[in-house]
Amino acid sequence: xxxxxxxxxxxxxxxxxxxxxxxxxxxxxxxxxxxxxxxxxxxxxxxxxxxxxxxxxxxxxxxxxxxxxxxxxxxxxxxxxxxxxxxxxxxxxxxxxxxxxxxxxxxxxxxxxxxxxxxxxxxxxxxxxxxxxxxxxxxxxxxxxxxxxxxxxxxxxxxxxxxxxxxxxxxxxxxxxxxxxxxxxxxxxxxxxxxxxxxxxxxxxxxxxxxxxxx
Amino acid sequence: xxxxxxxxxxxxxxxxxxxxxxxxxxxxxxxxxxxxxxxxxxxxxxxxxxxxxxxxxxxxxxxxxxxxxxxxxxxxxxxxxxxxxxxxxxxxxxxxxxxxxxxxxxxxxxxxxxxxxxxxxxxxxxxxxxxxxxxxxxxxxxxxxxxxxxxxxxxxxxxxxxxxxxxxxxxxxxxxxxxxxxxxxxxxxxxxxxxxxxxxxxxxxxxx
Amino acid sequence: xxxxxxxxxxxxxxxxxxxxxxxxxxxxxxxxxxxxxxxxxxxxxxxxxxxxxxxxxxxxxxxxxxxxxxxxxxxxxxxxxxxxxxxxxxxxxxxxxxxxxxxxxxxxxxxxxxxxxxxxxxxxxxxxxxxxxxxxxxxxxxxxxxxxxxxxxxxxxxxxxxxxxxxxxxxxxxxxxxxxxxxxxxxxxxxxxxxxxxxxxxxxxxxxxxxxxxxxxxxxxxxxxxxxxxxxxxxxxxxxxxxxxxxxxxxxxxxxxxxxxxxxxxxxxxxxxxxxxxxxxxxxxxxxxxxxxxxxxxxxxxxxxxxxxxxxxxxxxxxxxxxxxxxxxxxxxxxxxxxxxxxxxxxxxxxxxxxxxxxxxxxxxxxxxxxxxxxxxxxx
Numbered sequence: 001x002x003x004x005x006x007x008x009x010x011x012x013x014x015x016x017x018x019x020x021x022x023x024x025x026x027x028x029x030x031x032x033x034x035x036x037x038x039x040x041x042x043x044x045x046x047x048x049x050x051x052x053x054x055x056x057x058x059x060x061x062x063x064x065x066x067x068x069x070x071x072x073x074x075x076x077x078x079x080x081x082x083x084x085x086x087x088x089x090x091x092x093x094x095x096x097x098x099x100x101x102x103x104x105x106x107x108x109x110x111x112x113x114x115x116x117x118x119x120x121x122x123x124x125x126x127x128x129x130x131x132x133x134x135x136x137x138x139x140x141x142x143x144x145x146x147x148x149x150x151x152x153x154x155x156x157x158x159x160x161x162x163x164x165x166x167x168x169x170x171x172x173x174x175x176x177x178x179x180x181x182x183x184x185x186x187x188x189x190x191x192x193x194x195x196x197x198x199x200x201x202x203x204x205x206x207x208x209x210x211x212x213x214x215x
Numbered sequence: 216x217x218x219x220x221x222x223x224x225x226x227x228x229x230x231x232x233x234x235x236x237x238x239x240x241x242x243x244x245x246x247x248x249x250x251x252x253x254x255x256x257x258x259x260x261x262x263x264x265x266x267x268x269x270x271x272x273x274x275x276x277x278x279x280x281x282x283x284x285x286x287x288x289x290x291x292x293x294x295x296x297x298x299x300x301x302x303x304x305x306x307x308x309x310x311x312x313x314x315x316x317x318x319x320x321x322x323x324x325x326x327x328x329x330x331x332x333x334x335x336x337x338x339x340x341x342x343x344x345x346x347x348x349x350x351x352x353x354x355x356x357x358x359x360x361x362x363x364x365x366x367x368x369x370x371x372x373x374x375x376x377x378x379x380x381x382x383x384x385x386x387x388x389x390x391x392x393x394x395x396x397x398x399x400x401x402x403x404x405x406x407x408x409x410x411x412x413x414x415x416x417x418x419x420x421x422x423x
Numbered sequence: 424x425x426x427x428x429x430x431x432x433x434x435x436x437x438x439x440x441x442x443x444x445x446x447x448x449x450x451x452x453x454x455x456x457x458x459x460x461x462x463x464x465x466x467x468x469x470x471x472x473x474x475x476x477x478x479x480x481x482x483x484x485x486x487x488x489x490x491x492x493x494x495x496x497x498x499x500x501x502x503x504x505x506x507x508x509x510x511x512x513x514x515x516x517x518x519x520x521x522x523x524x525x526x527x528x529x530x531x532x533x534x535x536x537x538x539x540x541x542x543x544x545x546x547x548x549x550x551x552x553x554x555x556x557x558x559x560x561x562x563x564x565x566x567x568x569x570x571x572x573x574x575x576x577x578x579x580x581x582x583x584x585x586x587x588x589x590x591x592x593x594x595x596x597x598x599x600x601x602x603x604x605x606x607x608x609x610x611x612x613x614x615x616x617x618x619x620x621x622x623x624x625x626x627x628x629x630x631x632x633x634x635x636x637x638x639x640x641x642x643x644x645x646x647x648x649x650x651x652x653x654x655x656x657x658x659x660x661x662x663x664x665x666x667x668x669x670x671x672x673x674x675x676x677x678x679x680x681x682x683x684x685x686x687x688x689x690x691x692x693x694x695x696x697x698x699x700x701x702x703x704x705x706x707x708x709x710x711x712x713x714x715x716x717x718x719x720x721x722x723x724x725x726x727x728x729x730x731x732x733x734x735x736x737x738x739x740x741x742x743x744x745x746x747x748x749x750x751x752x753x754x755x756x757x758x759x760x761x762x763x764x765x766x767x768x769x770x771x772x773x774x775x776x777x778x779x780x781x782x783x784x785x786x787x788x789x790x791x792x793x794x795x796x797x798x799x800x801x802x803x
Contacts, residue, residue, distance in 0.1 A: 027734025027753070028522030057647050061737060061748050061765040106737050106750070106765075110647055110663050116737060141650025143773055144475075167476035167802060168336065169300055173401040176335050177484060183335040184403040253451055257478055257799055258503035258585065260455065268567035283451040298802075301456055301477040304448055330497065333488065334481030355503075355585060 001114040002054075004032035014047055015040050023120065033104070033118035038132055041121055045138040048107060048117065056117060059135065061106040062145035064153035066178045068126065069099040099126045101155050105135065105142070123155060126178075134160035152177035238377045246369040249317070252288035253281035254308065257295025259322040259355040266358035276365050285311040290368070292361075293347075296324035296331055297338040299404050303396050309345045310393040314385035317372070319364050320347045323354045330354065335402075343408035345394055431462075439465065444784075448477040452555045452788045455798035459775075459787070466783045471776045475769070478802040486762040491517055491592070491729045494762065499586040501764060502800040504547055505540040507577070508742040510590035515671065516738030516749035521731040523593035526718040530673045532595050534710045535607065536580070536587075537740075538703040542614065543573050544743035545696040548795045552693060553625060555792035556634045562625065569617050572610050579603055593724025604711060611707050618700060626694065635690035639778040639790030642687060649773045653745025654699065655794055658684035658691035665741035672740075676713075677706045689793040696795075730757055744768055744795055764803055768796040 002010070004022045011020045011034070019037030036044055048056040073094050080089045101123045108115030123130045134157035136142045146157045147166040154175035157163055165172065174181055224234045235243075255263060267273045267281060282288040285308045297305055309318065320341055323329030328339040341347065348371060351364040375383050384390050394412065397404040408415075431441040447458035456477035462470035482501065486494040498513045499506035511533055518525065525533075550566030574584045579600055581587040589596050625631055641651070646659040656663055664681040666674040682698035684691030731753040739748035745767025752761035771794050779787040 025734050025736075026732065027520050027736050029519040029734075029736045031735070031737060058650055060650060060739070060746060061750055061763065063750055063761070063763040063765075065752065065761050104750070106748075110661060113668050118737075139650065140645070140648045140773055141770055143649075144769055165476075167300075167479040169399045169476070171399055171401070176481070181335070183333075184407075254449060255455055257455070257480075258500055261503060261585065265567060265571070268571075269564050270568065270571050296478065296480050298477060298479055300479065301448060304456075304477070308449055330500070331480040331482075331485065333485050335484065336476075336479045336481055357584065 001112075004034060004117075007054075007117065008034060011044055011047070015043060018044060020044070031116060031118060033120050035120045035122065038121055038123075041119075041133045042135065042138065045105075045119070045135050049138055054117075055109045055111045056107040056115065058108045058110045058115075059105055059139035059141050060108050060116070061104075062135075062142050062149070063104050064149035064155055064177065065102040065104060066126070066153055067099045067102060068179050070097040071095075072097055100124065101126055101130055101153055103132055103146075103149060103155055126154075130154055131156045131158055133158050134163075136160050151175070154178065239373075241377065242373045242375060245315070246372040247277040248280075249276075249278045249290045249365070249368065249372070250280045250282050250288050251278055251290040251292050252285055252308065252312070253283045254291060255294055256297060256301065257324065259294035259325070262355045262358055263292055263294045263321065263361060266361045271358040271362065273362065273365070276362065276369070278365060285309075286313060288312055289315065290317045290319065292319045292321050293325040293341045294321040294355075296329065297341050298334075298336050299338055300336060300399075302338045302341075302344060302404060303398065305341060306344045306394055306396045310396070312392075314392045315383040316392065317348045317368055318345055319349045319351060319361075319368060321351045321361060321364070322356055323352060326350050326352065338404075340413075343413045344397060345409075346412050441469065446784075447474075453791065454551065454796055457791075457796065457798055457801065459791075461784065461787070463784070468779050468782055468784065468787060471779050471787065473772055473775055475802050478798045480799075480803065482803040483762050483764065487758060487760070490727075490757050491731070491759065492726045494759075495590070496586065496588045498764075499588055500799055501766070501803060502742065502744060502747075502768065502797045503585060504797055505544045505743050506585060506587045507536045507540045507589060508740065508747065510587065511537055512738060512740045512742060512747040513749050514590045514592055515740060516736050516751050517592045517729070517731070519736035519738045520734060520751050520753055521592070521729065523721045523724040525594055525672075525721060527673075527715045528717045529594035529719045529721075531710050531714045532599065532719065533590065533672060534674070534677075535707060535714075536577070536589065538707050538710070539573050539576065539607070541703045541743045542700055543570050544795075545700050546570055549621065549625075549693065549696060552689075552789075552792040552795075553631065555788050556631060558625075558630075562621070565617070565621060565624075569614070572613075576603070576607055576610060579606065591720055591724070591726050592729065594718070594720025596720075598719050604714070607707070608711060611704055611711075614704055615701070618697065622697060626697070631693075632690065634785075634789055635693060635793070636688055637686070638689045638782065638786045639793060640686065640688045641774055641778055645774060645777060646687070650770045651745070651774060652767050653741070653743070653771070653795075654692055654695045655745065655771050657682065658695045659687035660684060665739060665746060669739070674706075677709050679703075679705050689789050692793040692795075728757065730755060735761075739765065742767060744797070744800070745771055764800075766800045766803060768794075768798075768800040769802075772796060772801065 008020045008022050018040035021035040023033045023035055025032050048054050071094055075090050076093045077088050077090050079086055103121045105119040107117045121132045132155055134146055146160055149155050150163055151165040151167050152175055227234055267279055273279050291309055320326050325341050328337050331337045349364045349368050351360050353360050375381055384392050429443045442463045444461050446461055447453040448456040458474040460472040461468055482497055495510055498509040501509045546566040546569050550563035553562045577587055578584050581589040641659045643659050643661055646656050660683055662681055662683050679702045682695050684695055733753055733755045735752040737748055737750045739746050747767055748765030750763040751759045754760040778790050
């Protein structure tokens with residue numbers, strides 16, 4: 001099978017305006033993935049499926065990944081003029097990397113028996129621009145899995161034939177698989193070694209002072 | 216019954232005359248034909264099926280008649296994780312069962328949420344909505360454990376009186392066997408528990 | 424007015440009505456808490472929408488909170504009929520992520536317990552399937568009788584009947600007890616007799632043929648496009664078995680065939696499983712004969728406090744129900760950043776509506792039974 005770089009070059013040759021980047025995977029298994037721009041995603045998927053050399057006729061696993069906004073602290077060297085003298089000063093700067101939601105597709109070929117090719121589609125942010133094109137028209141196997149991503153992560157798939165919540169009930173609010181989802185507090189107190197439950201149990205009752213948490 | 220009565224009964228039994236009370240006879244009949252609802256939720260349901268198969272043979276205890284309809288069942292074996300999406304259905308099924316009815320919470324999930332207790336969609340114990348008669352711990356409990364739970368329930372049925380406070384619900388007009396069905400809320404069930412059946416345990420803050 | 428049933432008038436009153444029935448989540452033949460919203464025109468199905476989530480236990484969310492090791496008991500409870508193959512798929516993904524090597528003996532033990540799990544799953548499925556067709560009791564009792572024999576083996580090896588929690592990253596948890604292999608030999612020597620008995624009881628049975636042949640037909644093209652895997656795919660005539668395609672573990676060393684169906688109907692799906700069990704017995708014989716001695720776990724492998732380096736891996740195996748995959752993203756922490764199960768049962772249900780349209784309700788029950796789902800895996 002072609003390497004991820006060869007595949008990227010082939011896709012860029014077919015769609016010069018598309019965004020195709022290789023995302024290297026440092027794990028020993030080295031399953032590298034391709035980041036695909038949303039605008040050409042359906043065309044690229046169709047090419048991957050219909051090209052006789054590639055023949056990725058089988059989309060095995062479709063899933064979402066949540067990447068919240070990240071605060072990155074880094075040291076920047078800036079030239080500053082102090083007392084008329086130019087000096088190099090190292091400053092610590094905090095910048096916020098904007099978060100996004102990601103849909104990951106693992107493609108295999110049953111005809112050629114090769115794979116996987118991993119496609120990653122990213123939304124612009126996590127709040128209002130969360131639309132991605134649906135690949136269900138290309139591979140039927142995405143149908144329920146994209147519905148699940150819509151349910152649990154909140155990515156809206158355009159042109160999906162039946163985009164409803166899959167697992168939670170229809171009136172449910174929020175997307176529970178997101179990293180910042182706050183679960184309903186419906187525990188009763190019990191002695192348990194689970195830290196999270198202990199912390200919940202140690203919350204101060206009315207009028208009490210907060211108990212110090214164990215180090 | 217006094218000791219002398221007991222002795223007379225034993226003597227009569229030796230000469231072929233069987234004496235019993237109506238209460239004992241009635242409860243003997245009830246306790247040995249507890250028909251469960253054919254109702255599986257998760258992993259424990261497989262062990263429940265295994266208990267009804269040839270090796271464990273729940274028929275020895277008169278409970279092999281798994282009824283598909285709640286209208287014909289006496290016993291609901293809550294076998295498996297009750298999710299919040301499923302809980303209203305479970306309560307509704309319980310409401311549809313005729314009195315007298317009993318509930319066995321089979322497995323850790325049905326008792327308290329078990330290993331899935333942290334889950335946002337998992338109900339932390341079915342006793343938040345309906346009264347449970349017997350709890351069977353285990354994940355999943357072995358079929359023998361289910362049989363033991365069933366025997367416990369039979370014991371409980373045999374100890375019920377036909378009169379007085381302890382009488383089964385179908386003999387009392389003042390107690391309703393129906394419980395309100397919870398509704399789906401924004402992120403949890405409404406209400407999250409039924410205060411008439413379940414109150415949260417008091418937190419013990421000493422020793423923490 | 425019956426709850427769960429509604430009637431929709433057609434524009435032409437002489438054409439009758441469309442009846443909408445909600446089957447499940449409590450229904451004797453939906454294999455657990457599965458629901459189908461069915462629209463009927465007379466006896467014929469015009470629309471069938473599966474409804475999921477009644478057993479959504481948040482496995483993925485919990486697994487992102489607990490350690491890598493702590494997820495193994497949870498994988499047991501995915502497809503609760505085949506806990507060992509679930510363990511295997513998860514361990515395979517972690518091994519791909521962190522690069523552990525598996526000793527020979529552990530590979531053989533994995534193959535032996537994996538194929539025994541396939542026997543358990545297929546016997547149960549066949550019992551449930553014929554029960555859905557109306558054979559109440561007898562075949563299911565036969566199936567469970569055999570299942571108990573294999574569960575005794577699992578109990579002897581792992582201490583638990585159903586939730587085995589046996590595999591570890593880079594190997595297995597404990598070595599085989601003394602005399603265990605002899606017990607396995609006894610069970611698999613007696614197994615063909617059960618299969619013969621089951622076949623003579625069912626395969627030529629007139630009712631089974633009438634209820635299953637030509638029902639729920641799935642075409643080859645749709646099966647591939649919809650990502651159907653496992654016996655359902657092979658019944659439609661696609662020779663795709665990950666034991667051959669990926670040749671993961673040591674499956675390339677064994678001589679076995681992959682049965683393929685011709686029609687893609689319920690009967691083919693039933694027969695494929697019967698034939699697969701005979702192939703599993705072949706693999707078991709070969710694996711037991713060649714079982715080497717040695718280590719059972721990679722000494723470099725770490726179970727407690729495992730923190731794989733940043734990266735991701737997708738590992739998949741041929742579970743009894745189809746391709747079971749685990750997708751893990753590590754950020755170097757003690758628990759996975761993203762943990763995803765690729766559930767074969769859920770994806771095999773994609774085509775349920777296509778297979779049932781135009782058929783009767785009874786056919787839909789047969790079709791659902793032949794797909795072989797376990798709700799713990801469908802909803803996770």
